Amino acid sequence: MIDFWEVINRSENGELMEERAYDRLVGKVSNEMIKKYNIKYDPEEVVSSDDNLADRLYDAAVEFFVKVGVYNCDTDRVIKFKEKELFEALEATPDQIVWGQGRDQRIMRHRKVEDTAPPFCNFTLVGTPYPEDQFLQACMSTARERLADCFSGPSLLGTLGGVEVKSGSAVEVAAGIFDIGKRREAARRVGYPGKGIYSHVSAAEKADAMIAAARPEFGCLDGDGVLCAAIAEMKVDNDRMKKTVFLLNTYYNMGGLNGPLMGGYAGGPEGTSMVLVAHNFLNLMVFRSQYSTNFPIDMWQTCNTTRPMLWLVGTAHQALARNTHFLHFANAFTAAGPCTNFVCYELINHGITAAVSGAHLAPAACARNKYPERCTGMEGRICAEAGHAAARSGMTRKDANTIVKKILSKYENKIKDAPLGKKFSECYDLDKVIPTQEYLDLYDEVKEEVSSYGLNYS
Amino acid sequence: MGNIFEEMEQAIIDGDEELCASLAQKTIDEGIDPSEAIDKGFAKGMRVLGDRFENGECFLPALLTAEDAMNAAIEILKPKIEASKAQKEKLGKVVIGTIHGDVHDIGKNIVKLFMSVAGFDVIDLGRDVPVRNFIQTAQRENADIIAASALMTTTMVYMPELIKQLKELGIREQYKVMIGGAPVIKSWAQEVGSDGYGLTAKEAVENAKELLI
Numbered sequence: 001m002i003d004f005w006e007v008i009n010r011s012e013n014g015e016l017m018e019e020r021a022y023d024r025l026v027g028k029v030s031n032e033m034i035k036k037y038n039i040k041y042d043p044e045e046v047v048s049s050d051d052n053l054a055d056r057l058y059d060a061a062v063e064f065f066v067k068v069g070v071y072n073c074d075t076d077r078v079i080k081f082k083e084k085e086l087f088e089a090l091e092a093t094p095d096q097i098v099w100g101q102g103r104d105q106r107i108m109r110h111r112k113v114e115d116t117a118p119p120f121c122n123f124t125l126v127g128t129p130y131p132e133d134q135f136l137q138a139c140m141s142t143a144r145e146r147l148a149d150c151f152s153g154p155s156l157l158g159t160l161g162g163v164e165v166k167s168g169s170a171v172e173v174a175a176g177i178f179d180i181g182k183r184r185e186a187a188r189r190v191g192y193p194g195k196g197i198y199s200h201v202s203a204a205e206k207a208d209a210m211i212a213a214a215r216p217e218f219g220c221l222d223g224d225g226v227l228c229a230a231i232a233e234m235k236v237d238n239d240r241m242k243k244t245v246f247l248l249n250t251y252y253n254m255g256g257l258n259g260p261l262m263g264g265y266a267g268g269p270e271g272t273s274m275v276l277v278a279h280n281f282l283n284l285m286v287f288r289s290q291y292s293t294n295f296p297i298d299m300w301q302t303c304n305t306t307r308p309m310l311w312l313v314g315t316a317h318q319a320l321a322r323n324t325h326f327l328h329f330a331n332a333f334t335a336a337g338p339c340t341n342f343v344c345y346e347l348i349n350h351g352i353t354a355a356v357s358g359a360h361l362a363p364a365a366c367a368r369n370k371y372p373e374r375c376t377g378m379e380g381r382i383c384a385e386a387g388h389a390a391a392r393s394g395m396t397r398k399d400a401n402t403i404v405k406k407i408l409s410k411y412e413n414k415i416k417d418a419p420l421g422k423k424f425s426e427c428y429d430l431d432k433v434i435p436t437q438e439y440l441d442l443y444d445e446v447k448e449e450v451s452s453y454g455l456n457y458s
Numbered sequence: 459m460g461n462i463f464e465e466m467e468q469a470i471i472d473g474d475e476e477l478c479a480s481l482a483q484k485t486i487d488e489g490i491d492p493s494e495a496i497d498k499g500f501a502k503g504m505r506v507l508g509d510r511f512e513n514g515e516c517f518l519p520a521l522l523t524a525e526d527a528m529n530a531a532i533e534i535l536k537p538k539i540e541a542s543k544a545q546k547e548k549l550g551k552v553v554i555g556t557i558h559g560d561v562h563d564i565g566k567n568i569v570k571l572f573m574s575v576a577g578f579d580v581i582d583l584g585r586d587v588p589v590r591n592f593i594q595t596a597q598r599e600n601a602d603i604i605a606a607s608a609l610m611t612t613t614m615v616y617m618p619e620l621i622k623q624l625k626e627l628g629i630r631e632q633y634k635v636m637i638g639g640a641p642v643i644k645s646w647a648q649e650v651g652s653d654g655y656g657l658t659a660k661e662a663v664e665n666a667k668e669l670l671i
Contacts, residue, residue, distance in 0.1 A: 024522055024523075031519065129641070167559030167616075263514065263517045265518055268517050271519075370640060
């Protein structure tokens with residue numbers, strides 16, 4: 001596998017290019033590749049069962065990646081890789097990694113398309129703003145979930161100890177330390193002290209804050225994970241590469257995070273699906289990731305549960321699962337908020353689509369990922385149970401497509417007006433940190449309904 | 459005359475840079491008012507694409523290609539526009555950027571494009587822009603609007619800081635402040651004392667126009 005120092009060298013000495021020109025190059029090459037490889041979105045095949053399409057998408061992503069490379073926004077240079085270097089790295093990447101410590105250790109293994117092994121599940125509240133006084137309970141809501149093989153928490157909203165948390169400020173370091181401390185405390189409180197923490201310092205955007213917080217005395221253990229996020233589309237910067245250098249010297253699980261925008265530089269569902277696959281190559285080659293988390297987003301609806309987005313999620317993960325043994329999570333973003341039938345439909349659809357497409361699950365971000373306290377551990381449960389059920393029952397993509405389309409008909413025309421749902425404090429008993437009976441009953445009703453469509457929960 | 463405007467509109471929609479340049483040259487050769495050519499032809503094509511984009515009927519690459527084609531036409535028409543007494547007044551001057559600590563700029567780039575097409579004079583400060591750079595540029599350029607974007611909850615908190623510093627400098631009333639981006643909700647934008655907000659690029663443009671009435 002190509003040496004990391006050679007990657008740094010290329011990021012300092014690669015082709016000089018204006019960022020504006022690079023953005024246009026991404027769009028141009030994306031368009032060329034989807035034509036060359038005949039990648040076409042079919043709204044009737046929401047969960048595609050076309051192996052050939054998945055393989056063509058993979059080939060297109062390889063050629064795209066080799067042609068456009070990765071842009072470093074700080075050096076204005078393009079880091080290029082040869083196809084041979086990419087394939088060597090894909091061959092060398094592990095097909096399983098271990099999360100957590102002691103009795104809470106879990107192994108995440110590569111899954112195939114239509115694999116009957118259940119997906120490895122990370123329960124997260126990624127990006128959902130929470131105030132300091134509810135942060136611990138929010139983390140407990142994900143950590144305590146039975147299907148959460150590892151877990152994460154929300155983002156700290158506003159202030160810590162009365163002082164505003166700002167990126168790049170001294171308080172960001174304090175927030176990072178607070179963040180990991182609360183996550184570990186949450187794991188202890190719910191009886192899983194060694195459960196792997198998937199991203200231990202989401203309050204720390206900058207590398208220095210993340211590195212400062214990543215210490216065992218704050219709660220960060222070997223077998224936890226840290227993410228480096230790509231900048232859309234296909235970009236990195238020196239701050240992210242600093243994180244990589246640090247992580248290469250630790251025992252943490254190294255992850256990449258990708259959120260290409262459907263409608264953005266890569267174009268429509270076809271181009272964005274291909275660029276999502278290519279982002280996984282970026283993770284591997286530049287961030288040295290052992291796994292990726294993928295949250296493509298519809299630029300207009302800020303979610304990934306619409307018809308084209310589910311197609312995109314399915315095809316991209318199938319391309320990776322069929323052609324590599326790289327580990328990859330699908331991260332559900334919903335339009336609706338907690339404690340609504342709407343969010344249940346969205347989460348079940350995402351869970352089924354991702355699970356039959358060979359992905360692992362990382363639910364969820366809800367209510368378009370912007371409203372405070374509007375994502376809880378319960379949404380992770382809804383998505384993960386659907387994914388487990390689909391895998392365990394040996395669901396084919398063809399059957400998944402039928403079920404997903406039935407569920408889509410319940411919400412897709414109303415997605416612009418998706419309900420905001422309830423806040424954590426309105427749909428959870430905060431003393432016990434368990435969902436309210438109202439939420440459980442609502443979910444049971446939806447489960448009964450989707451069971452009648454063919455999703456076997458038993 | 460009608461036909462050439464339609465040709466310009468279509469050339470922009472098709473992102474045909476060469477044809478746009480040739481139509482711009484034809485505008486000069488045939489003595490057509492360059493401002494009219496832009497308004498009824500090239501810019502109309504951009505507006506059509508902008509509407510399609512808002513409705514999810516076309517994607518960002520189509521807008522960028524059209525922008526390149528538009529720039530090719532404007533480059534040729536520029537000397538004539540500047541010489542013309544009929545030079546169209548800009549709607550206002552906007553200083554735009556992604557706020558300090560934030561490197562995510564796709565949303566800001568789309569708003570910038572929409573504002574330029576609508577007729578604003580837009581100065582783009584790029585990403586990760588310190589609060590003082592917004593203010594200094596607005597002062598130097600005599601801007602009407604300061605527009606800031608954010609993707610992270612830990613960076614959006616610099617938006618109230620921008621408003622606070624404008625107040626402390628005693629120049630808050632000189633500028634309209636607009637904020638937006640994925641984590642920014644309307645109620646928060648109002649709460650922190652901004653003047654304008656846009657959930658979408660189109661909404662931001664409409665809001666900017668209203669602010670300057």
